[in-house]
Amino acid sequence: MNILAVDTALSACSVAILLGDRAVVRCEPMPRGHAEALMPMLADALAEAGIGYGAIDRFAVTVGPGTFTGVRVGVAAVRGLALATGRPAVGVTTLEALAATARRREAVAMLVAMDARRDEIYAQTFSAEGEPTSRPQIRRLDDLIDGLADAGTAAGMAVVGSAAEMVADAARAAGREARVLGTDSAPDPLEIARIASERAPEGPVRPLYLRAPDAKPQAHAAIDRR
The missing domain is CATH 3.30.420.40 (ATPase, nucleotide binding domain)
Incomplete structure (x- = not known):
């Protein structure tokens, strides 16, 4: 093929x-x-x-x-x-593609963390076999660290992505183990x-947006007829 x-x-x-x-x-x-x-x-x-x-x-x-x-x-x-x-x-x-890229270096359970700016992170966790163990999401950094702890996935988590160092530093500051597997952007x-x-096509491809667009329609302005 x-x-x-x-x-x-x-x-x-x-x-x-x-x-x-x-x-x-x-x-x-x-x-x-x-x-x-x-x-x-x-x-x-x-x-x-x-x-x-x-x-x-x-x-x-x-x-x-x-x-x-x-x-x-x-x-x-x-x-x-x-x-x-x-x-x-x-x-x-992009999250699963980054996970697959990182697995070529080391096949471990990992968190893919991409900098979404505005103190937010695009994130998803994957098993050592490459299967997703959470859904793609956008979270604030502190909420992401707390959520990982609640799910029992923070200890020893390998982090990859453009926000990997930021997330690993925050995890360590919270007393949890984390290491940077890569900073791939x-x-x-x-x-x-x-x-x-390995994936069967399922109709037309569609964008995955986790955040609303920055551009907003302008409110209808009053028409000055003078």
């Missing part, structure tokens, strides 16, 4: 093409500019792989949580490619492709 995976949800623009036991990977760190970078990166990766879009059997994309613009760029691109080729698409969360796109290879 040939799988093309895309990630634009976080701090990088990444593409991976999984061709059996061969892979082509492109990854460029960038806080913004994903929309302009993605299509040329896809064309470059396909050229190296020696195939066209018609040879792709399945598409995969990170659906969030992440930046609103980044998530929309990746999801829209993959939806369009899936529609144009008649091939299915699979959504993968974006997943390996090859892991996104591998997850998608």
